[in-house]
Amino acid sequence: MAKRDKAEKKKPLDKASESKPSAPVEKTPEEKKRNYKDGIIKTIVPALIGTAAGFFCFFQLGSGTEFPWLSVMLFVIIFSYYAQRLVYPVIGIDLKEFGKKDWFYVEFITIDFWLVVWTLLLNPL
Template identity: 35%
Template sequence: MATEQVSERRASHIRGVTVTAVASLGGIAAALVSAMVLGTAAKDQLGLAIVVAFVVLELPIMQGLGIDVGDFSTKDHLYVAFMTFSLWFVTWTILLTNGVTF
């Protein structure tokens, strides 16, 4: 009984870490793609389309890593979207502020 609880807690923890890591890395990758495609023109709405595309692409990646995205609640989907957007926003802001071009 005790080993089952430990196993379930460990699986839940690994699931959470995996979802957070994929969403965070997806946001950073979206910022790099935004910087490559748009350069220093942060006025274009294409940046938001890139973020949405990365949010959509993250779900099959999570499935490939063994996460059952069919069990995701609305809260889980919002969490993934928020983490991706947040990391995209911060990373792209840093790139724009420093004038980084690719």
């Protein structure tokens, strides 16, 4: 009990030594516009790749019962990852800004579009 009281009584002598969170850096309107444009591109490219993969799987694999679905999905993930690594620098997106979360996001969009397109094509109207 006495140790806890002593620990509670200890206070830093210098308020300047306490670390305060730094204020967020304001972005210029040009940077905001560029980030917005890049975000749209980072959404459209995986959507197009996923749609193309869905059509490819429909026309080449049909119902896809000859191959394990996990193998097909792994192929789509690997193909789309390398396709995006080639496409983004060509259209002016800096790959150095991509983190793990960004790659997960674009791959999720790709897989989502691939599955939706392939499923819609497999189901007759």
